Amino acid sequence: MVSAPRWVGIGEVEAAVRSKSRWIVNKLEASRERRQKIEAARIQWQDGATFPFLGEQVIVVLDPRHDFRETGGMLHTDRETLPGVTRMTLHIGLPQTAQPSQVRDAVQAWLMRQAKRIFTERLEHYAPQLGVQWRKLTLTSASTLWGTAKTDGSIRLNWRLVHFRMAVIDYVVAHELSHLRVMDHSPRFWETVKTVVPNYPELRAQLKDQPAPVW
Numbered sequence: 001m002v003s004a005p006r007w008v009g010i011g012e013v014e015a016a017v018r019s020k021s022r023w024i025v026n027k028l029e030a031s032r033e034r035r036q037k038i039e040a041a042r043i044q045w046q047d048g049a050t051f052p053f054l055g056e057q058v059i060v061v062l063d064p065r066h067d068f069r070e071t072g073g074m075l076h077t078d079r080e081t082l083p084g085v086t087r088m089t090l091h092i093g094l095p096q097t098a099q100p101s102q103v104r105d106a107v108q109a110w111l112m113r114q115a116k117r118i119f120t121e122r123l124e125h126y127a128p129q130l131g132v133q134w135r136k137l138t139l140t141s142a143s144t145l146w147g148t149a150k151t152d153g154s155i156r157l158n159w160r161l162v163h164f165r166m167a168v169i170d171y172v173v174a175h176e177l178s179h180l181r182v183m184d185h186s187p188r189f190w191e192t193v194k195t196v197v198p199n200y201p202e203l204r205a206q207l208k209d210q211p212a213p214v215w
């Protein structure tokens with residue numbers, strides 16, 4: 001429904017409807033583009049699949065000769081393939097005949113282990129700078145929430161953040177730790193974030209525009 005105040009002439013109402021429909025078309029267009037971006041980010045889980053890790057593309061190599069039960073996988077950084085080009089591969093101890101779900105689960109297990117290690121390290125880096133104490137880190141996998149913090153010092157972070165470059169992870173870590181000082185999103189809260197991550201608006205925008213890959 002498009003309602004108009006009584007004193008507006010019919011020509012003005014028509015103009016308003018026209019501009020409103022342009023607005024609707026733009027909204028639909030934006031949502032279609034977003035769906036396409038998400039679809040393009042969907043990963044085909046097989047030998048040679050690529051996924052982003054800390055903002056870099058990593059290639060999955062199924063490598064049944066090795067047993068990675070301890071670590072889930074082994075990351076290789078190969079600088080020799082082409083001069084100046086760094087190629088990162090994640091070797092997973094699965095045969096070529098592995099099901100896509102097995103490949104996905106193995107990569108996810110490896111990423112979650114990396115997430116725990118990286119997030120703990122960044123929490124330990126920023127907590128003293130903000131003068132706060134965190135107590136417990138829990139990894140989550142909600143698709144719409146990157147992190148939460150509670151007054152008791154418990155922090156929940158989405159493991160999928162490891163897809164993004166370190167600066168983005170740092171922003172989320174600093175954001176949640178700042179909540180241990182200011183629980184709301186008041187100007188005082190953002191001032192607190194800014195003391196440790198001065199360029200947070202740019203990082204926050206990146207997190208909003210770039211969907212994480214679909215699993």
Ligand SMILES: [Zn+2]
Nearest residue numbers: 175179184185
């Ligand atoms: Zn917040």
